[in-house]
Amino acid sequence: MAQKRVTVYVLSGFLGSGKTTLLTKAIDHFTEAGHKPAVIMNEIGEVNLDGQLVASEVPMSQLLGGCICCSSRGDLATALHELVTGEQPDVIFIESTGIANPLEIIDEVTDASLVIPVELKAVITVVDAPQLLELNRTSRGKTYRLMKEQIRCANLLLLNKTDLLEAMALQEVDALVREWNPHASVHFTVFSQIDMRLIEMLEEEGQTPFADAGHSTGHPNAEHAHASHHEAGHDHAQHEQDSHHHHSHSHVMAYTHFFERAVDSNAFEELVSKLPQEVYRAKGILSFSDTSSRFLFQYAYREMDFVKITPKGEVPDVAVFIGENFSKDAVRSALLKLEAMSDIAAES
């Protein structure tokens, strides 16, 4: 008898679009429905901050400090193998980094499915609708092209953060993504809130769009998307270390800062609000000198958010800053200055 295959979903979408927000909801749903979910979390930074938001009983594999779509092939397959054999989950969610090209991940999962009992059911792409619209109206640069790629690969598209858009703007962004991907089902969401049955239905419909994907050939958009893969400038800082990689480089970079002491919350907020616009995503876990609890800090597309948190396990005070061609030294110096200010305040 054929072995039961573990369902795999890839969660795609640009940095800060709402993937983790969707992941936590999907985990709750599948758990309540009596299934056992597991997660493979990939982060560009050196620490797994998003993992803090996932219940500790959910088995999780972490691939940190790079993007699975371009770091050594095999890491993802190894993680899948270990989860499947060690935890026997019913469903695995792979949360890719915001800069991942899903085609590479589709490839790796489908390759892995030849030897591991897993089956890629769908790519779900979360779109930061206001950001996409703004990029469409203005720059149409590398980030825009990467978002387009992520949209083209999806079976299910969440046009997220619609709370920040007017009705007319919503129509505009809706038309855009439907033009790029007429095959996906498209949903307007706020905080990635969708009827989770839509995800299950993808499964029930028995869609196996990636079944023949030697190189994603089974997907209706694969050919199109692949043609634009190179032109899309699949550019990560990590690629710089990979001289054999055939893509162009150094589009997105990350700086991870480990704090040696608590800093003032207002001064930190001011620093973040003055970050150069090339830094478009940041997140961290911080202790502040003027608050008693620790905070999970989020900064996505110029919106800042702080949520009280009691981290799981030993987590240092840390923040990751992600963007394009910004000066890591400048960010580091500003943060060190902030820490020095805390020292002076403590002494006086």
Ligand SMILES: Nc1nc2c(ncn2[C@@H]2O[C@H](COP(=O)(O)OP(=O)(O)OP(=O)(O)O)[C@@H](O)[C@H]2O)c(=O)[nH]1
């Ligand atoms: N206003 C608004 N904010 C949202 C919405 N969805 C998510 N956010 C916020 O956007 C920020 C980023 O959300 P995440 O779910 O962490 O995004 P992500 O795609 O996992 O981010 P990366 O892992 O860095 O790629 C958080 O502060 C969320 O609370 C939304 O619909 N509206």
